[in-house]
Amino acid sequence: AQSVTQLDSHVSVSEGTPVLLRCNYSSSYSPSLFWYVQHPNKGLQLLLKYTSAATLVKGINGFEAEFKKSETSFHLTKPSAHMSDAAEYFCVVSETSGTYKYIFGTGTRLKVLA
Amino acid sequence: KAGVTQTPRYLIKTRGQQVTLSCSPISGHRSVSWYQQTPGQGLQFLFEYFSETQRNKGNFPGRFSGRQFSNSRSEMNVSTLELGDSALYLCASSRAMVGSGANVLTFGAGSRLTVL
Numbered sequence: 182a183q184s185v186t187q188l189d190s191h192v193s194v195s196e197g198t199p200v201l202l203r204c205n206y207s208s209s210y211s212p213s214l215f216w217y218v219q220h221p222n223k224g225l226q227l228l229l230k231y232t233s234a235a236t237l238v239k240g241i242n243g244f245e246a247e248f249k250k251s252e253t254s255f256h257l258t259k260p261s262a263h264m265s266d267a268a269e270y271f272c273v274v275s276e277t278s279g280t281y282k283y284i285f286g287t288g289t290r291l292k293v294l295a
Numbered sequence: 296k297a298g299v300t301q302t303p304r305y306l307i308k309t310r311g312q313q314v315t316l317s318c319s320p321i322s323g324h325r326s327v328s329w330y331q332q333t334p335g336q337g338l339q340f341l342f343e344y345f346s347e348t349q350r351n352k353g354n355f356p357g358r359f360s361g362r363q364f365s366n367s368r369s370e371m372n373v374s375t376l377e378l379g380d381s382a383l384y385l386c387a388s389s390r391a392m393v394g395s396g397a398n399v400l401t402f403g404a405g406s407r408l409t410v411l
Contacts, residue, residue, distance in 0.1 A: 213398075215399070215400075217402075222383075222405075222407070223404055223405075224299070224301075224385055224402035224403050224404045224405050225385065225387075225400075225402040226402070227399055227400075227401070230399060271338065273400075275398070282340075282343075282351055283328075283340070283400060285330075285337070285338045285340075287337045288337060288338070
């Protein structure tokens with residue numbers, strides 16, 4: 182069975198400092214992993230995806246994530262936070278077995294301080 | 296390229312009424328899934344349709360139903376509305392290609408339902 186755990190419900194960083202949003206997953210099969218971002222009153226937008234190619238995945242707006250199988254983690258990072266990064270971030274796991282089921286984490290709300 | 300379109304964006308209903316929400320997927324996307332998002336429960340999966348058939352279903356009561364048309368457009372219906380049904384309802388579409396594990400979900404902006 183699949184599951185995903187976002188380790189922090191809230192993260193606060195100062196503008197210009199690094200961002201780290203943590204995600205651990207559990208999957209019986211080779212997973213596909215995604216990070217989505219949601220700005221207030223908006224739908225979810227794909228930031229990046231991992232699909233068993235390169236373990237370091239680069240996404241939009243300077244975000245990247247590293248797939249670590251030994252640690253079952255897929256943490257999201259950005260070298261320098263911008264005020265516009267303030268939003269809620271969701272880690273998502275989907276198995277490649279063709280079930281087309283997506284399991285969403287509970288979300289991490291990122292606050293960026295001026 | 297048009298995105299996923301959800302209508303209406305906002306609506307207010309009273310307890311006991313019913314509501315129908317609509318979702319038009321990206322052209323070529325055959326899978327449409329629905330999610331309920333609330334501050335207390337987060338993002339919860341309702342159901343997924345592919346080629347007019349419900350393929351996956353979440354743990355929601357029978358008051359929540361959906362369907363998909365031959366053009367892949369989808370509707371969801373909630374009958375006998377309760378206060379707890381107030382939420383942002385999100386629709387997502389994907390190509391759902393067989394054998395591909397990277398079926399990216401593309402979300403609409405959502406329909407915000409308020410039940411009074």
